[in-house]
Amino acid sequence: MKKKVYFLIMLFICIVVSIITFHKIHLYHTGYKCKKELYKMHSIIDVSDSTFEGLSLLNTDLHNNDIFLSGEKHGSVKSIQMNLYLLKYFVEKENIKYILYEGGYANAEYLNTYLDTGDESIIEYLFYKSTNTLSYTMENYDLLKEIYEYNLTLPKDKKLKFVGIDLETPSVAIKYIHSLIPDSMPNNEIVQEFIYSIKMISKGNYLTESKRSIELLNQGEKEIKEYLGGNFFSLSFALKNLSISDNQLSRENILIDNFMTLYEHLPKEKFFGQFGGAHTNLSILSESLASYLQNIYEPTKGKVISIEFDYVNSYTYVPNVPSLDINPTIYTSTSPDFFLKDKSTALIKLNYENSIYNEKDIFLNPNNPQTEYFQYLIMFSDSSGATRWSLLR
Incomplete structure (x- = not known):
C-alpha cells in the first residue's frame, strides 16, 4: 500500500514538473521567436554620434510624411536626451522647423522669444510657473538651453519655432x-x-x-x-x-483643435514633437492627437510617423519629491526579454516592406497590426529619473 501511494505521489510530481517545464520551454521559445522577429530591422543609437547613423532607418519615411511624433514616459533622462537627438536629426535630414510642443500657446511664444534673445530669465519664469508638473526638471531646463544653442548654429531660413497646442x-x-x-x-x-x-x-x-x-x-x-x-x-x-x-476632460480635443487652427495659420512646414505616449498612439480607437491627424484630418492624413519609447530598469520623475531613491519604475509595455542584453538603446523599424507587423503585433498575435499603433520603437535600458529643477546646482 505504501509503495502504491509513493508511486502515485512520484507520478504526480513528475506530471507537474513536466507541465511547468513544458510551459517554461514554450514561453522561452515564443519569447525568443518574438524577439528575433522584432530585431529583424534594427539599429543601435548613440546620441553622441553627429552622423545620426543609428537613426538612418527613419530615412525612408522622411520625405512622404509631415508630422513626426515620439511617445515618451515623462521624467526619464534618456527620453529627454533622445528628444534633442531626434530634433537635430529631423532638422538636419528634413529641414523641420516646427517643434510641436506639449504646452500652452503662450508658453511656446515665450520660448520663441527665448530662442530669439537667449534671455534665460524667460525660461526661469516659465519653470517657476510649472512647479507641480513633470517638466519641472533640471534636464528639461538644460534641454531648452541646448535647443537655443543649437538654433544659433542654424541659418536664418532654418531657425526653429515652438508651436504650443496644449492647455494654457x-x-x-x-x-x-x-x-x-x-x-x-x-x-x-x-x-x-x-x-x-x-x-x-x-x-x-x-x-x-x-x-x-x-x-x-x-x-x-x-x-x-x-x-x-x-x-x-x-x-x-x-x-x-x-x-x-x-477642462482636462477635453484635453485631447483641445490638442487636436489647436493643432488644426495653427496648422492652417502657419506657413506650411513639417513638425516634430515629443509627447506623452498616450497622445502619439495612431490607432483609430485611441482617439488621440496622432490618431486624428493620421486617420481623419485630411491635410495630414496618412502622413504621421509615430515612434514609441519603451523602457526596462528605468525610472521617472515625481513632482515635489527630490529624492531619486523613491522615483518610481517605468514598467515595460513590451517584455523585459525584448531588450538587448548589452543594454544598448535600439531603434526598431516595424513598417518595412512586407513586414509581419502589418498583420501582427509584437507578440505575433494575428489580426492586430502593430503598425496601426506606431511604426517605430526605441528601447531604453537603465534610464535614471530626472531631477527636480533648481537654479542652485
Missing part, C-alpha cells in the same frame, strides 16, 4: 495676453471695452472674464483686429485657449 498655464497666458495690448489708447467704444476686459483678467477670474472678452471680440472683431494689427491672431488665440484651459 493661466498666469503665463494672462501675462502674455496683456503684453500684446498696444500702448496707444483706442478711440472706438467697443475696442475700449474689450481692452478694459482684457486688462481685468486675473488668475482668480480668468474663466469668466476671458469668456466676456471673447463675447466683446466677436461683437467688434473688425475694429479690434484693426487696433491690434499683427498681434490680433496671437492675442485672440491665447485668449480663447485660456477660456477653456481648466
